[in-house]
Amino acid sequence: MSLLEFKNMTVEFPTRRGVFTAVQDVSLSVDPGEILGVVGESGAGKSTIGNAVIGLLEPPGRLAGGEIYLKGSRIDNLDEDALRAIRGKRIGMIFQDPLTSLDPLQTVEQQLMETIQLHLKQNDEEARASAVSLLDRVGIPDPKIRIKQYPHQFSGGMRQRVVIALALCADPEVIIADEPTTALDVSIQAQILELMRELCRERSVGMILITHDMGVIADVTDRVAVMYRSRLVEEGPTEKILGDPDHDYTKSLISAVPRPDVRLARFPVVEYIESAGDRRDSIDVATHWLGAGQTESGGETMLRVEDLHVRFLTKFSFLKKNRIYLDAVDRVSFDIRQGEVFGLVGESGSGKSTIARAIAGLYKPAGGHIHFAGADLTEVRTESEMDRYRRQMQMIFQDPFSSLNPRMKVLDIVAEPIRFHGLASGGAETRQIVMDLLEHVGLGAEAARKYPHEFSGGQRQRISIARALATRPRFLICDEPTSALDVSIQAQILNLLKDLQEELGLTMLFISHDLPVIRQMCDRVGVMRHGKLLEVAETETLFESPQHEYSQHLLDLMPRLEVLSHELIAGLEMAD
Amino acid sequence: MITYIARRMLQALVVMAAVSFISFSLFNYVGDPVDNMVGQEATLEDRQRIREVLGLEDPFFVQYARFMQNALQGEFGLSYRTKRSVTEMIAERIPATLELVFVSALIALGLGIPLGVFTGINRTSWISKAVLTVSLVGVSLPTFIIGISLIYIFAVNMGVLPSSGRAGTVELGGWKTSLLTVDGWRSILLPALTLSLFQVTMILRLVRAEMLEIMRTDFIKFARARGLPENRINYNHALKNTLVPVITIIGLNIGGLIAFSLITETVFQWPGTGLMFIQAVDFVDVPIMAAYLCFVALIFVTINLVVDILYFVIDPRLRAEGGH
Numbered sequence: 064m065s066l067l068e069f070k071n072m073t074v075e076f077p078t079r080r081g082v083f084t085a086v087q088d089v090s091l092s093v094d095p096g097e098i099l100g101v102v103g104e105s106g107a108g109k110s111t112i113g114n115a116v117i118g119l120l121e122p123p124g125r126l127a128g129g130e131i132y133l134k135g136s137r138i139d140n141l142d143e144d145a146l147r148a149i150r151g152k153r154i155g156m157i158f159q160d161p162l163t164s165l166d167p168l169q170t171v172e173q174q175l176m177e178t179i180q181l182h183l184k185q186n187d188e189e190a191r192a193s194a195v196s197l198l199d200r201v202g203i204p205d206p207k208i209r210i211k212q213y214p215h216q217f218s219g220g221m222r223q224r225v226v227i228a229l230a231l232c233a234d235p236e237v238i239i240a241d242e243p244t245t246a247l248d249v250s251i252q253a254q255i256l257e258l259m260r261e262l263c264r265e266r267s268v269g270m271i272l273i274t275h276d277m278g279v280i281a282d283v284t285d286r287v288a289v290m291y292r293s294r295l296v297e298e299g300p301t302e303k304i305l306g307d308p309d310h311d312y313t314k315s316l317i318s319a320v321p322r323p324d325v326r327l328a329r330f331p332v333v334e335y336i337e338s339a340g341d342r343r344d345s346i347d348v349a350t351h352w353l354g355a356g357q358t359e360s361g362g363e364t365m366l367r368v369e370d371l372h373v374r375f376l377t378k379f380s381f382l383k384k385n386r387i388y389l390d391a392v393d394r395v396s397f398d399i400r401q402g403e404v405f406g407l408v409g410e411s412g413s414g415k416s417t418i419a420r421a422i423a424g425l426y427k428p429a430g431g432h433i434h435f436a437g438a439d440l441t442e443v444r445t446e447s448e449m450d451r452y453r454r455q456m457q458m459i460f461q462d463p464f465s466s467l468n469p470r471m472k473v474l475d476i477v478a479e480p481i482r483f484h485g486l487a488s489g490g491a492e493t494r495q496i497v498m499d500l501l502e503h504v505g506l507g508a509e510a511a512r513k514y515p516h517e518f519s520g521g522q523r524q525r526i527s528i529a530r531a532l533a534t535r536p537r538f539l540i541c542d543e544p545t546s547a548l549d550v551s552i553q554a555q556i557l558n559l560l561k562d563l564q565e566e567l568g569l570t571m572l573f574i575s576h577d578l579p580v581i582r583q584m585c586d587r588v589g590v591m592r593h594g595k596l597l598e599v600a601e602t603e604t605l606f607e608s609p610q611h612e613y614s615q616h617l618l619d620l621m622p623r624l625e626v627l628s629h630e631l632i633a634g635l636e637m638a639d
Numbered sequence: 640m641i642t643y644i645a646r647r648m649l650q651a652l653v654v655m656a657a658v659s660f661i662s663f664s665l666f667n668y669v670g671d672p673v674d675n676m677v678g679q680e681a682t683l684e685d686r687q688r689i690r691e692v693l694g695l696e697d698p699f700f701v702q703y704a705r706f707m708q709n710a711l712q713g714e715f716g717l718s719y720r721t722k723r724s725v726t727e728m729i730a731e732r733i734p735a736t737l738e739l740v741f742v743s744a745l746i747a748l749g750l751g752i753p754l755g756v757f758t759g760i761n762r763t764s765w766i767s768k769a770v771l772t773v774s775l776v777g778v779s780l781p782t783f784i785i786g787i788s789l790i791y792i793f794a795v796n797m798g799v800l801p802s803s804g805r806a807g808t809v810e811l812g813g814w815k816t817s818l819l820t821v822d823g824w825r826s827i828l829l830p831a832l833t834l835s836l837f838q839v840t841m842i843l844r845l846v847r848a849e850m851l852e853i854m855r856t857d858f859i860k861f862a863r864a865r866g867l868p869e870n871r872i873n874y875n876h877a878l879k880n881t882l883v884p885v886i887t888i889i890g891l892n893i894g895g896l897i898a899f900s901l902i903t904e905t906v907f908q909w910p911g912t913g914l915m916f917i918q919a920v921d922f923v924d925v926p927i928m929a930a931y932l933c934f935v936a937l938i939f940v941t942i943n944l945v946v947d948i949l950y951f952v953i954d955p956r957l958r959a960e961g962g963h
Binding site for chain 2: 117119147148149150151152155156158159160163164165166167168169170177178181182213215226229230232
């Protein structure tokens, strides 16, 4: 008898335009001590499964069919009170974002004791002792002191440990973890996954691990279920699914994961998933409008950063000496050659985005020089002079949802920089250029009449790219351009960036925390930590023989998809 | 924490100084108070003599310095109309206004917060929709119409409550209160209700909007997933998290209630500071007007200070060093 089992689960969301089926006819089971991975892309219905099991579907969602059994007794037909008695006590849940999963106004102790006393009927003393030992078990140092603190006093990784402790309060038999490490840095991710695996084994807890990350699946799961468009397409032992998948979708999903171990010329595009955009014609720089900005030459080096120093005031004081600063970028120097893609990699808080913003002029450096196209940007005093350089330098941001003005049509979004810099002779020409740009990023000219909310994340990122290209830039700064996207969409966007870079001879600063992506995209890489640039090397050199200790550490943490099919890799290499 | 409060106090002082200057200079140019004080038969010499005695002939800054010096000692001079000490007159009338505001704030919070929580949680129930519709009356009707309608219904038609005035007051250590007798409560009920209706709607809608926001957050979902009972989630986790914006608005509103209870006090002939201010305006009674404005500013500043300190009590994130 399985620990948790559901048969033919179907979840429906009635909407104005008819019923949307989020999960269709899915049957799965978990045994004690086993970790079942549920993998799929956004919208595949994997999170809905987790919510349906504990009866927490967002209204108007409902379980339209199927049966759920916990240790052989049926739980899907229980009333709200009986379900509540199961939640937390027999089935625990862990959510994605540790920064928002805890009540910010209560101490960790209050939240732990509340949950422990609710389920285990202990008195204050016992509950406090249990809470301290739980924190100790999930690896929080000085639990007796830390328990009195509020969530904001913990780092992201530590908060996720607290969340795990909360989920373990009543010693549940099943844990459902919904993207538990997606919001964390790789080194923290490895620790949390390790902890979750240990806890599963030692307490014989069955776990459903929901994730979009193939690396996580490969690292910890025993079995995998692959979801695609609300259906279960394949299920089996992890090695089997990753190494020798049967279903076409699984194959294409695996092939879209950026490979850490080999460099490919192009990302394999998954036709199976979303239309990969219209086929685009390549741009002939000599005759095309976009080529008109490429005539000026800045010599061999496009950008030289010298001793760049950016600091933020964290505590103000009237006395200068009492002010406390955070050195976000601490005397960093590097240069980027014409036509090169330069990568910056590092964990959150390492200062890589700050460098990008300082170069783009969004932050004012406290010291150092930024030489761009032959001029020192830190010496430029007037706005109008700065605009000249801004035109040649454009930025693509991480979040495709908040970086486009929702009240503007795509036409106006892309046309705005053209109008501002006066790059076209009139309205008709501007419109023509925008249509052309939208064609080139694979959206089609009809996209111009729509608003941003009508597009998916990947399509919006294409709009951002069109907007960045609208000023005929020579230098693009991409700050985590794909980390909010699914792997298949990521592959498309990265291919697009690569193509454009080659056709237009763009120089790029490419920022990412994702080493495999960096390996595929960049010619040279800089590794950052705590505001310092530790190592700069040719990409292949860095991946083959990292010099700095921290680079080696980062590379070690990178999930190795070793179980992946060798035939598949061979197939991909052939395809090049 | 202490430096934070000290800094806020300093800001409060600056505000008070600015308000006193503005109120004094404003009222110095709103007509000649001597005209109202003396009869038709007063000679030009008499008028001149009064002006000199009152110090109205001195240069502006001398007058202001004298005003500030006295104000700091709690002395705002004599009312031009009643020839009595302004401080005394305000002190006499403050209890009436403060009690009125206290009772109406009680009504506003007592109705607004629970209804806000209820409508925030039960979004689709017909009771919520009815409450929201009725609450619109509170914001869309002007205070004097609400006041007069209430008088018409409860005093004229049903005859259960008095229509105006403040009855049944008891002297309690220099504080005349009407909250200790049945008559007192009967007379305060209508004006307090009139004054609170707008606030009820405001608090209700604010709490509702904040609740809707909070109920969507991950920590509420996580609390559910841990099996916490609904009541605990709603009141212990959700409501507490809505409090920071809510107390900001409530703080400002209570200041507003005190300052602008003019209309209600006029409609119900409630002997509070608002009514006194209206009479002072009619008479160009500059000392009273200046003193009243300073008093209102003091109340606003004090309430804001209290609100700022409450933020610290409620939100631990602000207590952190450097406070983000």
